[in-house]
Amino acid sequence: xxxxxxxxxxxxxxxxxxxxxxxxxxxxxxxxxxxxxxxxxxxxxxxxxxxxxxxxxxxxxxxxxxxxxxxxxxxxxxxxxxxxxxxxxxxxxxxxxxxxxxxxxxxxxxxxxxxxxxxxxxxxxxxxxxxxxxxxxxxxxxxxxxxxxxxxxxxxxxxxxxxxxxxxxxxxxxxxxxxxxxxxxxxxxxxxxxxxxxxxxxxxxxxxxxxxxxxxxxxxxxxxxxxxxxxxxxxxxxxxxxxxxxxxxxxxxxxxxxxxxxxxxxxxxxxxxxxxxxxxxxxxxxxxxxxxxxxxxxxxxxxxxxxxxxxxxxxxxxxxxxxxxxxxxxxxxxxxxxxxxxxxxxxxxxxxxxxxxxxxxxxxxxxxxxxxxxxxxxxxxxxxxxxxxxxxxxxxxxxxxxxxxxxxxxxxxxxxxxxxxxxxxxxxxxxxxxxxxxxxxxxxxxxxxxxxxxxxxxxxxxxxxxxxxxxxxxxxxxxxxxxxxxxxxxxxxxxxxxxxxxxxxxxxxxxxxxxxxxxxxxxxxxxxxxxxxxxxxxxxxxxxxxxxxxxxxxxxxxxxxxxxxxxxxxxxxxxxxxxxxxxxxxxxxxxxxxxxxxxxxxxxxxxxxxxxxxxxxxxxxxxxxxxxxxxxxxxxxxxxxxxxxxxxxxxxxxxxxxxxxxxxxxxxxxxxxxxxxxxxxxxxxxxxxxxxxxxxxxxxxxx
Numbered sequence: 034x035x036x037x038x039x040x041x042x043x044x045x046x047x048x049x050x051x052x053x054x055x056x057x058x059x060x061x062x063x064x065x066x067x068x069x070x071x072x073x074x075x076x077x078x079x080x081x082x083x084x085x086x087x088x089x090x091x092x093x094x095x096x097x098x099x100x101x102x103x104x105x106x107x108x109x110x111x112x113x114x115x116x117x118x119x120x121x122x123x124x125x126x127x128x129x130x131x132x133x134x135x136x137x138x139x140x141x142x143x144x145x146x147x148x149x150x151x152x153x154x155x156x157x158x159x160x161x162x163x164x165x166x167x168x169x170x171x172x173x174x175x176x177x178x179x180x181x182x183x184x185x186x187x188x189x190x191x192x193x194x195x196x197x198x199x200x201x202x203x204x205x206x207x208x209x210x211x212x213x214x215x216x217x218x219x220x221x222x223x224x225x226x227x228x229x230x231x232x233x234x235x236x237x238x239x240x241x242x243x244x245x246x247x248x249x250x251x252x253x254x255x256x257x258x259x260x261x262x263x264x265x266x267x268x269x270x271x272x273x274x275x276x277x278x279x280x281x282x283x284x285x286x287x288x289x290x291x292x293x294x295x296x297x298x299x300x301x302x303x304x305x306x307x308x309x310x311x312x313x314x315x316x317x318x319x320x321x322x323x324x325x326x327x328x329x330x331x332x333x334x335x336x337x338x339x340x341x342x343x344x345x346x347x348x349x350x351x352x353x354x355x356x357x358x359x360x361x362x363x364x365x366x367x368x369x370x371x372x373x374x375x376x377x378x379x380x381x382x383x384x385x386x387x388x389x390x391x392x393x394x395x396x397x398x399x400x401x402x403x404x405x406x407x408x409x410x411x412x413x414x415x416x417x418x419x420x421x422x423x424x425x426x427x428x429x430x431x432x433x434x435x436x437x438x439x440x441x442x443x444x445x446x447x448x449x450x451x452x453x454x455x456x457x458x459x460x461x462x463x464x465x466x467x468x469x470x471x472x473x474x475x476x477x478x479x480x481x482x483x484x485x486x487x488x489x490x491x492x493x494x495x496x497x498x499x500x501x502x503x504x505x506x507x508x509x510x511x512x513x514x515x516x517x518x519x520x521x522x523x524x525x526x527x528x529x530x531x532x533x534x535x536x537x538x539x540x541x542x543x544x545x546x547x548x549x550x551x552x553x554x555x556x557x558x559x560x561x562x563x564x565x566x567x568x569x570x571x572x573x574x575x576x577x578x579x580x581x582x583x584x585x586x587x588x589x590x591x592x593x594x595x596x597x598x599x600x601x602x603x604x605x606x607x608x609x610x611x612x613x614x615x616x617x618x619x620x621x622x623x624x625x626x627x628x629x630x631x632x633x634x635x636x637x638x639x640x641x642x643x644x645x646x647x648x649x650x651x652x653x654x655x656x657x658x659x660x661x662x663x664x665x666x667x668x669x670x671x672x673x674x675x676x677x678x679x680x681x682x683x684x685x686x687x688x689x690x691x692x693x694x695x696x697x698x699x700x701x702x703x704x705x706x707x708x709x710x711x712x713x714x715x716x717x718x719x720x721x722x723x724x725x726x727x728x729x730x731x732x733x734x735x736x
Contacts, residue, residue, distance in 0.1 A: 073139035078103060080113050081132035083125075085193040090139040094146070094179050103135050107721060107729040108173050114720050118166060122440075123159040125250040126191055127174075130155055133190040134173050146181035147190050155191075167715045172731045213298075214291050216565040218283065218335060221251055221324045227290055228256045228320070235297040238262065238311055244319070245444025248347040251324040253444055256293045258300075259315040266315065267590065267618040270455040270583045270655075273317040273547075274576070275445070278352050278459055278537070280326015281343035282558045283335075284568055285460025289320040291569050292576055306577070314583060317452070322441055323352055336561045346439050353459075354535040355442045357383040359543040360473040361534065374487065375611045377543050379446075384438065445537070449545050453616040456583040456624065457549040458499070459537055464553040465506060465515025465523075467496040472527035472536040472551075484528035486542060487611040490626045491586075496524035496550055498582050502575040514556035527551065546613040548624055581653075586625035587646060589659040591615050591634050599662060602636035622655065634660035 073088040077100055092098045095108065103109050112131040116124045133147035153176045163170055173179060181187040219227060232239040240262040243252040257263070265271065274292070276285035296316070299307040310316075321327055323346055330343025345351050359377045366372035469492035474482040486492060500506045500523035511519050518525055527538065541549040560568060591602040598619025603612045606623065607630065615621045623632075627650040635641040639662035646658055714733070721728045 070142070071144075072142045076136050078109070078132070078136050080109070080128060081136045084129060084132050084136070084138075084190065086138045086188075088139040089136040090142070090144045094134045094137050094144070095173055097135070106135075107724055107727055108171070109135060110721060110724070111171060111729060111732070118168070118717050118720070119159075119162045122162040123155065124246070124248070124440075126155055126246075127159060129190050130174060131171075133188075134179050138188055138190075145186065145188050146179070148187035149176050149180040149182055151189050151191055152176035152180045166717060167734060168717065169732050169734045214294050214569070216287075216291070216569060217562055218287065218331070218565075219290055220331065221321070221328060224286070224290060224320060224324075225252070225254055228254055228293060231293050231297050232256055235300065238300060239293075239297060244448040246440060247323070247325045248440055249325045253319065253322060253324070253441065255317050255319045257315065257317050258293075258296050258311050260312055261315075265452065265616070265618075267616075267620045268588060269313060269315055270588070270622045271315050271317070271452050272580055272583045273319065273452075273454055273457045274460065275319045275322055275457065275537075276460040277321035277323055277327055279344045279461060279558075280323040280328075280346070281330035281341070282460075282462035283327060283330065284462050284554045284558075284560055284565075285552070286320045286327065287565055288460065288554070288569060288572055288576065289318045292573075293318055293320075295573070310577070310580060314580065316580065317454075322445065330559060333559075335559045336557075346441060348437060348439055350437055350439045350442075352439060352441055353537055354533060355437075355439050356446070356535050356537050356540040357544070358473070358534045360471050360539045361477075363543060364475050373612075375543065376545070376614060379544070446540075446544075449541065449547065453622075454541075454545060454547040455622045456495070456579075457541060457547050458552050458579060459549060460552050460554060462554050462558040463556065465513075465555055466518045466530070466553045467500045467506070467524045468527040468530055468538075468551045468553065469493070469496045469524065470527060470538050470542050470549070472532070472539050473534040474528040474532035480532050481530065482528055482532065483526050484532075485526060487609045488542075488548065488624070491624050492548065492550065493524065494585075494626045495548065495579070495582055495624075497522060499550070499552060499575045499579045500524050502578040503571060505571055506575075515553075542611075546622070583622075583624075584653070584655050586623050586648070586655050587632065587658045588620070588622045588655040589657055590619045591621065591636070591660045591662060592619050593639070593664060594661055599636050599639065602634055602639075602660075602662070605633045605635070607631040607633070627652065632658060634662060636662060639664055 071090050071092070073090055076082070076084065076087060076089045091100070093103065095106075097103045097106060108131070112128055112135065115127050115131075119127075130147065130152060137147070138145040152174060156170065156174070156176060160170060228241050232241045235258075238260060239256060239258050241254055241256050242263075243254055245253050247253060259266070259269070274289055276289045277283060296307055296311065300311055325347040326343040326345060328343075329347075333342060357379045359379075362377055362380070363374050366374060470486050471484040473484065474480065475484040476482055503523070505513070506515060506523035509519055510516065515523065527536070538549040538551055541547040554572065555568065557564070591599045591604075593599060598615070598617070600615055600617050600619060602615045602619070602621075604615070604621050604623050605612045606625065613621055613623050625648060627648045630646045630648070631643060632646050633641055633643040642660050642662055644658060644660070646656065648656060718728075
C-alpha cells in the first residue's frame with residue numbers, strides 16, 4: 034500500500050513540474066516542446082510574402098514546427114522552383130496554394146484550412162503540366178487530406194489573385210435595364226467585377242471565362258455574347274476584340290469594358306441592331322491581354338505615363354513581337370507552286386529559340402554586352418540558337434529579339450486554335466490610324482515597304498469600315514492626331530508604316546482562318562479620365578460597324594452525300610492563294626469583297642467541287658454556298674498535300690511542346706553517350722540534390 038502511494042505521488046510531481054527547458058536553437062528546429070499553446074505568428078517565409086493574410090501558425094498542416102524547418106524542407110524547395118519546372122503554367126496559383134498548407138492562415142490563435150474546391154479545380158487544370166514533365170502530384174496538395182469544405186469554414190487562398198468581385202445581391206437584381214456607363218479607368222479587380230456583373234445581368238446571352246493566366250497569375254478574362262453562351266453554333270461566325278496588348282495603351286481596354294455594358298443593356302432594351310448582331314454572331318471581348326503591364330503603367334497614372342513604362346509584360350516581353358514569324362515562311366514559299374500559304378504550322382525553332390524580332394534588322398548583333406557577331410538575316414535563328422541570353426539587343430537600333438514564349442502569347446494561340454474565329458481587331462494607342470497585314474516587310478531590310486496579303490482588297494475594305502465610321506479618322510484635316518494618314522483615308526498597310534515581325538495580326542491570318550486588323554486609337558496612350566466619354570462616342574459606331582463586317586462574303590457547310598459534315602475541308606477562291614478550312618461541324622466562313630468568284634471545296638478522300646458565285650456591291654449578309662463532296666473509291670496519293678502539311682499533322686508544337694525534352698536527354702546522356710534509361714531519375718531531380726537523404730521520392734511516378 035505504501036509503495037502504491039509513493040508511485041502515485043511521483044506521477045503527480047512529474048505532471049505538475051514545468052516542461053523541460055529548450056536548449057538554444059532546439060525549439061526552432063522542432064526538437065523539443067515548450068508546452069505552450071500554439072499562437073498566431075507573422076508570416077516570414079520569403080516565398081509566401083504575398084499571401085492574402087498576415088498571420089500563420091506552427092506546427093503547420095504538415096506538422097512542421099517552425100519556419101526554419103519549413104524552409105529546409107523538400108516541400109518548400111519544390112514550391113519555390115515549380116514556376117521554372119512548369120514553364121510558368123499555373124503560376125502563381127500553385128505557390129499560393131502550397132503556402133496555404135506550409136503557412137496556413139491563422140486568426141485568433143486558430144488555424145484555418147484552405148478550401149477543398151479550390152484545390153480540386155487547380156489540380157484538374159494543372160495536372161497535365163505535371164504529367165508533361167513526368168512528375169507526380171505533390172502529396173501535400175492532397176485535396177481530401179489537407180483541405181476543408183466550405184461548411185467547415187475554409188478560406189480561398191486564390192480569391193485575391195482572381196480579383197473576385199464583391200457583388201451584392203441588390204447589384205444583380207436590376208429590374209429596369211439602362212445604358213448607364215461610368216467612364217472611368219478600371220484596375221484589374223474593378224475590370225473583373227464589371228465584366229462579371231455585366232454577365233450576371235445578361236446571363237441568357239453572356240458569360241465570362243478565362244483563356245489563361247498572365248506571368249504574374251492574373252486571369253485573362255473574356256466576356257462572350259451569344260444566344261448560346263459557351264458553345265459554337267454552326268453557321269454562326271466567331272468574332273473577337275483584343276485590348277491592352279501593350280499594358281500602357283489603355284484606351285482599348287476601357288472601350289471594350291464600355292462595349293460589354295452597352296451590348297448587354299441595349300439587348301435588354303430591345304435595340305434591334307444589337308439584338309440582330311448578338312442573335313447572329315458569337316462575340317468575344319478580351320479587354321486586357323497584358324494586365325501585368327497595365328498595373329505597372331497605372332502606377333504613374335493617366336496623362337503622365339511614358340511611352341514605354343508598362344508596355345511590355347512582367348517578363349519584359351513585347352507581346353506584339355512574341356508570336357511565331359510565319360510571314361517570313363510565306364515569303365520563302367511564295368515561289369513554290371505546291372506550297373501552302375495558309376494554316377502554316379508553328380515551326381519547332383520558335384519554341385527552341387527566337388520568338389519575335391523588333392522593328393528593324395541590322396546585321397551586327399550584341400548579346401548581353403561584349404561579344405558581337407555578323408549574321409545572315411534569313412538564317413538568324415540558326416546562328417543564334419546556341420545563345421543563352423533571353424534577349425538580343427541590336428546595338429544600332431535598340432531593337433530586340435525575344436527568345437521566350439510569354440504565357441499570354443501561348444494562351445491566345447491556344448484560344449485561336451480552340452475557336453474558329455473569322456474576324457478580329459487588336460486595339461492599340463500612340464497614333465490614330467487603322468493598319469492591316471502584312472506587318473512584316475517582304476524585304477527584311479526595308480523598314481517601310483508595301484507588303485500586301487493575297488486578300489489585300491478584303492483587308493482594305495475591313496480597315497475602311499472602321500475608319501469611315503470614325504468621325505476623327507475620317508476628318509480631312511491634317512493638323513490633328515493621325516493627320517499624316519489623311520491622304521490614305523486613315524488606313525495603311527502595316528509594313529508600309531513600319532516593319533516588324535512576330536506580330537499577332539500576321540499570325541492570325543497565316544495560322545488560322547481569322548482576318549485581323551490593328552486599331553491605333555489615339556496619340557495619347559493613357560488618356561485622362563475626362564477624355565474617356567468623348568473617346569467612347571468617337572469609337573462606338575466604328576466598333577459596331579466592324580463587328581457587322583464578319584457577315585460579308587460567303588458561308589456554308591461542306592458534307593458528304595449522307596449529310597455528314599466534313600471537318601478540315603479546304604475552301605479555295607480562284608486567284609486568291611489563301612484557303613480557309615471547315616470547322617468541326619463542317620461549317621465555314623470566307624470573307625470576300627463584292628465581285629465574281631470561282632469557289633471550290635476539296636478534302637482528302639473526296640472529289641473536288643467548284644461553283645461560280647456573284648456577290649453584289651450592296652449585299653450586306655454572307656451568301657450561303659454549301660458543298661456536297663463525293664467520296665473517292667481509292668485514296669489519292671498526296672492529294673493536294675505539301676510536305677509541311679504532313680509535318681503539321683504529325684506534330685503539333687502548341688499542344689505537345691516540351692521545353693525540357695532536350696535538356697533532359699542531354700543531362701541523362703552526359704558522360705555515357707547513351708539515351709535515358711527507364712530506371713533513371715527525371716531531369717528535374719537535380720533541383721533537390723542538396724537534400725541528401727530527404728529528397729522528395731513522393732514526386733517520382735510509380736512505374
